Amino acid sequence: MEHLELFFKSIFIDNMVFATFLGMCSYLAVSKKVTTAVGLGAAVIFVLAVTVPLNWLLDQYLLRDGALVWLGSEYADYDLGFLSFILFIATIATMVQLVEIVVEKFSPSLYNSLGIFLPLIAVNCAILGGSLFMQSREIGTLALAFNYGVSSGIGWFLAILAIAAIREKIRYSNVPAPLRGLGITFIITGLMGIGFQSFGGMLTGDNEAPEGVENTTVEQIEEKEIKEEIEEQEEAAVSYNQVVNK
Incomplete structure (x- = not known):
């Protein structure tokens, strides 16, 4: 039950885009076509699914206070938490480099469509935010960390896929001139955020x-x-x- 609640909560209620506004740069820039949005969204899911569990292991066995006790009792008082950002970003950059190599090898057209935004996943605040939220919320097991990484990626994927599909249709709509472009996109994003937040009452279990x-x-x-x-x-x-x- 805990896994299922975390899965749906991370997708709908704590959505990276609509709840915390992370990853907005690539969300707005690569959401003009559904094909590119799908490619980038799949890459984000993969990177989050790999980096969040890896960073959980780093946090549990290396970074947090007393994590080095497995090396011996003399290391029990060490706290390497100040290295969290450096190690988390290093893990993310490694995975993004792997994704970039695979996409360039098997889908050159998608690689060219994504352009600079594919390597920029390494500094995408949504990716780093996934690991930092995992750390701050004290997710207890590796399985839950993997669940959180996958579900957060799916939430970001759904957000960029939905806005890309809407923006393709908007091209044929009579949008007022002052709202064309990012103006109407921000308005739609806000409305979508309200829609996603409405799932909160069904998933929080407050009525039990x-x-x-x-x-x-x-x-x-x-x-x-x-x-x-x-x-x-x-x-x-x-x-x-x-x-x-x-």
Whole structure:
């Protein structure tokens, strides 16, 4: 259940584009055609799926406070957390270089279409953000880290794919001149973000009662609130009468 909740939450609620606005540069620049958007989105999924688990291993066994205890008790007090950014970016750059070589080898047309934005995945804030969010949210297992990397990549992929499909249709629409280009794109992105955030009520599980607590109906909750309000009014009236009598 934890894996499933993390998967859907990372795609819809904590979407890299619509919730944290990460990776907006390539999101806006490479979303003019669906074909290029699919290629870049697939590359982002692959890079996140590989780098987030790798960086989780680095964080668990090298970077965090006491992570070097496996080398011996004398290393238990070492904290290499200040190296997080350097090592995370090094891992990301390595994977991006591998993706660039593979794409250039097997799909030269896609490589030419993506242009400079393919190697720029290495400095894409969405990729680094995936590893940093993994670290800050203290994801507990390697499987959850892999799940988070894949689902975050899918969320970014869906975002750029959706906006690319819409922008292809907008070319044939009568958009007001001041809004053409990035103007209408930003408006659509905001509306899409609202749509994605609407999944929050279904996936957070806030309506479920805690363990050991019986489920209560809306009528019971309202009745309890009314009783509490009446009791507060009675206590206020008693206090007022006591003050008046004095």
